[in-house]
Amino acid sequence: MPAPLPNEVEALRAIIAAQAAELEAERRRREASETELAAAKAGLVAKALEMEKLKIQLARLRRMQFGSSSEKIAREIEQLELSLEDLEATTAAEATMAGAELLPTAPLEGAPEARARAGRRKLPEHLPRTEIVHAPHDACPSCGGTLRKVGEDVTEVLDYIPARFTVIRHVRPALSCRCCEGMVQAPMPSLPIERGLPSAGLLAHVLIAKYCDHLPLYRQSAIYAREGVELERSLLADWVGKAAALMAPLANAIAQHVLAGSVLHADDTPVPVLEPGRGKTKTGRLWVYLRDERPHAGQGPPAVLYRYTPDRKGEHPQRELAGFRGHLHADGYGGFDALYDGGRIAEVACMAHVRRKFFDEHVETGSPLAAEVLKRIGVLFDIERSLVGLSAEERSLLRQAKARPALDELAAFLDATLLRIPGKGDLAKAIRYARSRWTALTRYVDDGRLELSNNAAERAIRPLAIGRRNWMFAGSDAGGERAAAIYTITQTAKLNGRDPQAYLRDVLDRIADHPINRITDLLPWNIVQMP
Numbered sequence: 455m456p457a458p459l460p461n462e463v464e465a466l467r468a469i470i471a472a473q474a475a476e477l478e479a480e481r482r483r484r485e486a487s488e489t490e491l492a493a494a495k496a497g498l499v500a501k502a503l504e505m506e507k508l509k510i511q512l513a514r515l516r517r518m519q520f521g522s523s524s525e526k527i528a529r530e531i532e533q534l535e536l537s538l539e540d541l542e543a544t545t546a547a548e549a550t551m552a553g554a555e556l557l558p559t560a561p562l563e564g565a566p567e568a569r570a571r572a573g574r575r576k577l578p579e580h581l582p583r584t585e586i587v588h589a590p591h592d593a594c595p596s597c598g599g600t601l602r603k604v605g606e607d608v609t610e611v612l613d614y615i616p617a618r619f620t621v622i623r624h625v626r627p628a629l630s631c632r633c634c635e636g637m638v639q640a641p642m643p644s645l646p647i648e649r650g651l652p653s654a655g656l657l658a659h660v661l662i663a664k665y666c667d668h669l670p671l672y673r674q675s676a677i678y679a680r681e682g683v684e685l686e687r688s689l690l691a692d693w694v695g696k697a698a699a700l701m702a703p704l705a706n707a708i709a710q711h712v713l714a715g716s717v718l719h720a721d722d723t724p725v726p727v728l729e730p731g732r733g734k735t736k737t738g739r740l741w742v743y744l745r746d747e748r749p750h751a752g753q754g755p756p757a758v759l760y761r762y763t764p765d766r767k768g769e770h771p772q773r774e775l776a777g778f779r780g781h782l783h784a785d786g787y788g789g790f791d792a793l794y795d796g797g798r799i800a801e802v803a804c805m806a807h808v809r810r811k812f813f814d815e816h817v818e819t820g821s822p823l824a825a826e827v828l829k830r831i832g833v834l835f836d837i838e839r840s841l842v843g844l845s846a847e848e849r850s851l852l853r854q855a856k857a858r859p860a861l862d863e864l865a866a867f868l869d870a871t872l873l874r875i876p877g878k879g880d881l882a883k884a885i886r887y888a889r890s891r892w893t894a895l896t897r898y899v900d901d902g903r904l905e906l907s908n909n910a911a912e913r914a915i916r917p918l919a920i921g922r923r924n925w926m927f928a929g930s931d932a933g934g935e936r937a938a939a940i941y942t943i944t945q946t947a948k949l950n951g952r953d954p955q956a957y958l959r960d961v962l963d964r965i966a967d968h969p970i971n972r973i974t975d976l977l978p979w980n981i982v983q984m985p
Contacts, residue, residue, distance in 0.1 A: 494548065494549075497548065498545060498548065498549055501541060501544070501545045501548075502545070504541060505538060505541055505542060505545070505688075508537060508538045508541065509538065537728050538687070538688075538691075539670060539671045539672060539687055539690075539691045540691075540930060540932065540933035540936075541691075541930065542687075542688050542691030542692060542695070543691040543692070543694045543695035543698070543932075543933070543936060544695060544930060544932040544933070544936070545692075545695065546691065546692040546693070546694070546695025546696045546699075547695035547696065547698050547699040547932070547936065548695075548699075549695075549696075550695065550696045550699035550700065575651065577610050577612055577621050577651070578682055578683060580682060581619055581620060581621045581682075581683070582620050582621065583610075583620070583621045583622075583623050584613075584620055584621070584622050584623065585622075585623040585625050586622060586623065586624055586625065587625045587626075587627065588624060588625070588626045588640035588641070588642070588643065589627060589640060590627070590629060590638040590639055590640045591638060594631035594633065594634060594636055594638060595638065596631065596634055596636045597631060597633050597634045597636070598633075599631040599632055599633030599634060600631070600632045600633070601629035601630065601631055601632070601638055602629060602630055602631075602632055603627050603628070603629055604628055604629065604630045604637075605627075605628040606625055606626055606627045606628055607625075607626045607628065607639070607642070608623055608624070608625050608626075609623075609624045609626075609642055610622070610623055610624075610651075611624070611645060611650070611651055611652065611653045612651045612652055612653065612656055612683070613652075613653035613655050613656055614652075614653070614655050614656035614659045614660075615655065618681075619656075619678075619681060619683050622653060624642060624643065626639050626640050626641075626642060627639070627640075644966045644967045645966070646696075646697060646700060646962040646963070646965070646966055647693060647696050647697070647700075648966075650693070650696075652693055654958075654959045654960075654961075654962035654963035655959045657693055657697050657958070657959075657962050658955050658956075658958035658959040658962055659955060660674060660690055660693060660694065661694065661697060661940060661944075661958055662944070662954055662955045662958065664694065665937060665940045665941060665944060666917070666944055666954060668920060671687045671690040671691055671694065672687040674687075674690060675687045675690060694936070695936070697962060698936045698939055698940060700962070700965055700966065701939070701940075701943060701961065701962070701965060702939060703965075703970055703973045704943060704961060704965065704973055704976055704977070705939040705940075705942045705943055706973075707973045707974055707976075707977060708757050708758075708759060708942050708943065708946050708977065709759045709942065711745070711754075711755070711757050711977070712743055712744070712745045712757045712758065712759040713743070713759070713774075713775070713777065713778050715745035715747070715754060715780065716779070716780035716781065716903070717745070717747070717780055717781045717782075717783070717802075717903050717904060718743055718744065718745055718775075718778065718780065718781070718782050718783065719742075719743070719744040719745075719746070719782075719783040719784075719905075719908055719910045719911035719914075720741065720742065720743050720744075720771065720775075720782060720783065720784045720790070720908075720911060721741070721742050721784070721785065721908060721911035721912055721914070721915050722739045722740065722741045722742070722766065722771075722787075722915075723739070723740050723742075723915050723918055723919060724737050724738070724739060724766075725737070725738045725739065725740050725762070725918075725934055726738075727764075727930075727931065727933070727934060736764070737765075737766075738762060738763065738764050738765070738931060738934050739762070739763050739764075739765065739766045739770070740760060740761070740762055740915075740918050740934065740937075740938060741760065741761045741762075741763065741770065741771060741774070742758060742759070742760055742911055742914045742915050742918075743758070743759040743760075743761070743774065743775075744756075744757075744758045744759075744910055744911050744914050745757050745758070746758075746910055746949070747903070748843075749841075749842050749843065749905065750844070750845065750846040750849055750902050750903050751843055751844065751845050751846075752846075752903070755949075755950055755977075755978070755979035756946070756949040756950060757946045757949065757950075758914050758942065758945050758946055758949060759942050760918070760937075760938035760939075760941045760942045760945070761774060761938050762931065762934030762935045762937065762938040764931050764934075766789065767789065768787075768788065768789025768790070768791075768792060769789075770789070771789055771790060771793070772789070772792055772793060775793055775799065778798075778799060779798055779799070780799065780800070781799070781800045781801075781802050781897070781901070781903070781904055782799050782800070782801060782802060783802045783803075783804065783904070783905060783907075783908040783910075783911065784801065784802075784803075784804070784908060784911075785803075785804055785807050785908065786803070786807070786887075786891065800897065801894040801897075802894060802897050802898060802904050802905070802908075803891045803894035803895045803897075804895075804907045804908035804909075805831060805834065805835075805895055805906045805907050806906075806907035806908065806909055806912075807907075807908070808831070808884070808887065808888045808891075808895065809828065809831045811880075811883075811884035811887060811888075812824045812827045812828055812831070812881075812884050813828060814880075815880050815881050815884060816828060818880075819881075821881060823871050823875070823881060824881060824884075826867065827864070827867070827868070827871075827884075830860065830863070830864045830867065831864070833860050834857055834860055834861070834864075834906055835906065835907075837852075837853070837856050837857050837860070838857075838905070838906045840852075841853070844902075845902065846901070846902030846903045847902060848902065849902030850899070850900060850901060850902035853898070853899045853900075853902070854899060854900070857899055857906075858899055861896050861899065865889070865892065868885045868888060868889055869889070871885060872885045872886070872889075914945065917941065917945065918941065943957075943958070943961075944957075944958065946977075946978055947978045949978075950978040950979050952978045957978060957981070960981060961976050961981070964976065
């Protein structure tokens with residue numbers, strides 16, 4: 455029962471005032487929510503118009519493709535295909551994150567292939583079917599009576615088993631009770647995309663093909679068509695955008711784990727991106743932040759975080775690492791310098807970068823002095839190979855006994871050599887670069903958690919270099935951000951010995967119903983693999 459009201463007039467007035475304030479606050483929250491929804495819908499409409507404009511340009515180029523400049527036109531078509539693919543995926547992701555249905559694309563007057571979006575399409579009859587029957591209770595849950603079948607609902611989703619398509623039929627018999635005539639039916643299992651065609655397995659395959667096997671969606675669409683399954687690029691882009699939005703909390707959980715470490719490796723690589731409306735490319739950046747304690751037998755699971763930025767300004771890593779405390783392996787990029795002020799982050803320089811400068815000098819000039827430096831640096835790397843997997847304490851002791859004397863001899867040799875050679879030559883520049891960073895280069899000797907080089911970050915960058923064409927001419931920065939999130943998930947799965955496609959399938963099969971406050975259960979080192 456509600457508490458009795460007080461008899462005093464002032465107390466009653468206070469209660470009424472509090473209720474009025476609460477109602478006013480609720481009204482303001484509702485108005486703010488409606489404003490945000492209206493803005494989101496307006497943004498989706500703008501993107502729909504932009505997509506139709508790109509489709510018109512594509513149709514015009516296809517009509518022009520035959521002729522002396524057909525190769526150039528084919529390249530422009532490829533650029534527009536990738537741009538349109540990225541825009542469609544961005545629209546789907548924004549609609550999913552806003553909690554709104556994707557607005558149907560209203561074709562512009564005269565647009566090619568203009569047609570209203572149909573409802574849920576019928577899947578090809580020639581595909582094999584696998585039926586999963588979701589039977590309800592054996593007895594009526596209301597009265598315990600015997601149930602009889604009166605009908606069923608069938609929902610078909612398109613699945614992908616490597617090398618072939620198949621159809622899963624979710625059959626849910628509808629039963630009625632002979633005693634009380636109550637109706638009973640098992641609920642429909644949740645799908646990664648509500649009312650969508652793809653299963654978790656097919657979504658995982660599309661994502662892996664795009665981001666790990668470097669197949670843009672328009673090429674995947676052509677491959678699937680040869681198998682008798684028509685999946686337009688726009689539909690695949692819609693799936694990619696929605697799947698990326700669905701897994702965004704998982705990518706954020708990996709980011710939190712990475713930045714909670716005490717030692718990080720960082721690097722970046724350029725990414726060409728098509729500027730909207732201009733047909734030209736600009737250069738964005740993909741950054742990598744790696745946490746890997748395996749070389750010194752640490753207990754933290756390995757994980758890698760990728761971030762996309764539209765430029766290489768130092769504010770980006772500075773903002774990303776604002777809460778980080780510890781040691782940072784990085785190259786000599788000036789954007790990192792502000793992080794080292796105040797002692798919150800200690801710089802660990804890369805001996806591989808130093809070695810590269812002497813290697814280039816030796817290749818170009820055959821300098822015996824450069825060859826001697828390479829030999830001495832090689833000794834340091836030989837020492838490190840013997841320490842992989844040992845504890846941090848053991849590594850530190852062995853480095854002080856073996857690497858410290860070798861480093862001291864190398865420093866003396868560099869100083870002596872610098873006095874004997876022209877001061878403006880490339881060899882002298884390489885020596886001055888090494889000696890100016892000597893404290894950061896030798897910091898690893900006294901801390902077994904640190905490494906001689908930043909090669910671990912460069913290895914994490916390598917898959918991005920291979921897959922750049924997936925983001926080239928992306929049409930916006932959103933494609934780079936989405937690629938970074940998917941790579942964060944798939945490459946972290948690889949670091950933990952997980953097959954990325956099987957892992958994505960498991961995640962996408964569960965994440966729609968998974969409590970957000972338990973997202974860490976789905977991390978590669980925590981998830982219990984499904985049978």
